[in-house]
Amino acid sequence: MPFCRHRCDYCAFATWTDRDALAARYLEACRRHAAALAPGLPPVTSAFVGGGTPSRVDPDALLAVLAELPLVDGAEVTVECNPEDLDDALATTYAAGGVTRASIGVQSTVPHVLAALGRRHPAEAVAPAVSAARRAGLAVSLDLIHGAAGETVDDWRRTVTDVVALAPDHVSAYALTVEAGTPLWDDVARHPSDDDQADKDEVVADLLEAAGYDWYEISSWARPGHRCRHNLLYWTMGDYVALGCAAHGHRDGVRYWHGRTPERYLAAIEGGTDPVAGSERLDPDARALEALQLSLRTRAGVPLSALPVDDREALAGIVEQVGDRLVLTRRGRLLANEVAVRLVAPQPTAP
Numbered sequence: 001m002p003f004c005r006h007r008c009d010y011c012a013f014a015t016w017t018d019r020d021a022l023a024a025r026y027l028e029a030c031r032r033h034a035a036a037l038a039p040g041l042p043p044v045t046s047a048f049v050g051g052g053t054p055s056r057v058d059p060d061a062l063l064a065v066l067a068e069l070p071l072v073d074g075a076e077v078t079v080e081c082n083p084e085d086l087d088d089a090l091a092t093t094y095a096a097g098g099v100t101r102a103s104i105g106v107q108s109t110v111p112h113v114l115a116a117l118g119r120r121h122p123a124e125a126v127a128p129a130v131s132a133a134r135r136a137g138l139a140v141s142l143d144l145i146h147g148a149a150g151e152t153v154d155d156w157r158r159t160v161t162d163v164v165a166l167a168p169d170h171v172s173a174y175a176l177t178v179e180a181g182t183p184l185w186d187d188v189a190r191h192p193s194d195d196d197q198a199d200k201d202e203v204v205a206d207l208l209e210a211a212g213y214d215w216y217e218i219s220s221w222a223r224p225g226h227r228c229r230h231n232l233l234y235w236t237m238g239d240y241v242a243l244g245c246a247a248h249g250h251r252d253g254v255r256y257w258h259g260r261t262p263e264r265y266l267a268a269i270e271g272g273t274d275p276v277a278g279s280e281r282l283d284p285d286a287r288a289l290e291a292l293q294l295s296l297r298t299r300a301g302v303p304l305s306a307l308p309v310d311d312r313e314a315l316a317g318i319v320e321q322v323g324d325r326l327v328l329t330r331r332g333r334l335l336a337n338e339v340a341v342r343l344v345a346p347q348p349t350a351p
Contacts, residue, residue: 001049001050001051001052001053001054001056001057001062001244002014002015002016002019002026002051002052002244002245002246002262003015003016003017003019003020003023003051003052003053003056003057004016004017004051004052004053004056005017005053005056005120006118006120007118008117008118008119009116009117009118009182009183009184009190010117010118010145010176010177010178010179010182010184011118011179011182012179012180012181012182013051013052013246014052014245014246014260014261015051015052015053016262019262020056022262022263022266023057023058023061024058024061025266025270026244026245026262026265026266027057027058027061027062027064027065028061029265029266029269029270030065030243030244030269031061031064031065031068032269033243033269033275034065034066034068034069034243035068037241037243038068038069038070041069041070041241042070042239043070043071043072044069044070044071044072044075044241045072045075045076045229046075046076046077046078046229046230046233047066047069047071047075047076047077047078047230048078048080048230048231049062049066049078049079049080050080051080053080053081053082053085054079054080054081055079055080055081055082055085055086055090056082056085059090059093059094059097060093060097062079063093063094063097063098063099065243066097066098066099067097067098071098075098075100076100076101076228076229076230077098077099077100077101078099078100078101078102078103078141078228078230079094079099079101079102079103080103080104080105081102081103081104081105081129082104082105082121083104083105083106083121083125083126083128083129084121084122084125084129085129086102086104086129086132086133087128087129087132088132088135088136090132091132091133091135091136091138092135092136094136094138095136095137095138099138100138100139101138101139101140101141101169101228102129102133102138102139102140102141103141103142103143103172104126104129104130104133104140104141104142104143105143106126106142106143106144106159106163107119107143107144107145108123108144108145108146108148108151108155108156108159109123109126109158109159109162109163110123110151110155110158110159111123112150112155113148113150113151113155113159116148116149116150116151116190117145117148117176118183118184126142126162126166127166130142130166130168139169139170139226140166140168140169140170141168141169141170141171141172141226141228142163142166142168142170142171142172143171143172143173143174144159144160144163144171144172144173144174144204145173145174145175145176146159146173146174146175146176146197146200146201146204147175147176147192147193147196147197147200148176148190148192149189149190149192153196153199153200153203156200156203156204157203157207160173160203160204160207160208161207164207164208164211169222169223169226170220170221170222170223170226170227170228171208171213171220171221171222172219172220172221173201173204173208173219173221174219175192175197175200175201175219176192176197178191178192198334201333201334202330205330205333208221209221214227214299215299216298216299217231217232217235217297217298217299218297218298218333218336232298234294235294235295235297235298236291236294236295237250237287237290237291237294238250239251239252242256242257242258242276244258244265245258245259245260245261245262245264245265245275246258246259246260246261253281253282253287254279254280254281255279255280255281255282256276256278256279256280257276257277257278257279258275258276258277259275259277260277264277285345288345288346289343289345291345292306292343292345293340293343296328296336296339296340296343297328297336299327300325300327301319301322301325301326301327301328302325302326302343303324303325303326303346304321304324304325304326305344305346306326306343306344306345306346307319307326307339307342307343307344308342308344311342312326315332315339315342317329317331317332318331318332318335318338318339319332319339320332
């Protein structure tokens, strides 16, 4: 859902603040696309509505899109929400329409940090949004970002402590990244420090693990039974279908993506043509290596054979052996890319 009231300073996603007039047509196009795809889909175990700001669009029209999908009983259905949007009425509508999970963009609970990120919601909006989701029976995930200009370690500790007090089911805590074409990119003085972000990664790990959250992916922690099923599809190279502009999909070893703008998506769906703008098929060797690199990000880790013995010894303290797997240590999570470039995919057995 590519519609936003305001574009945050760090955001490089396909979002627009001047396209609201297209929203009704766009949602109908998504519904038509979902209906056309549905007969060829296996049972759908999860759906994730991201953005942009999904909580900004008409909820009934959004639910009509989801209703076209062959969702299994008990499917995980997530909608990303801004805190100021999620009240009792919206949460109840979502729950009645099959949504099971609200992913709320908190980022920080410290006002000057929110301002540095270009976020417009007040910190005080978060607790009422969580309460509304709870009353409607939705699982709650809270998204955080650390590394904004002027954010101290104590500011970050306060944010995480505030979030733990709200007892969400899931927490994603991301290091701020600087993307080309954003106001943040143009303002070098606001770029984050690697050392500062490493310190803050340690803080969030300490506080969440002490509160009973289980780390299961580089930036993700969950209470038992609340790992994000949809995101795990990405890390395990599962199949997922793209709906909407700039969406990406993966089916049968082929990755594909739609055109970036809502106008291009509307033109394709309303004109009866395929919205896919490009695709790629990885060869078996590249696919095997990518599967290892993605799995390395998770608690599942990689097989012992994925790292040569010399590299295992050199990476002591970065990876640890758990059964017949190698898993990143907490320190190793900060250096995951350094490990990933050393991974070796298994060679096919000669016939």
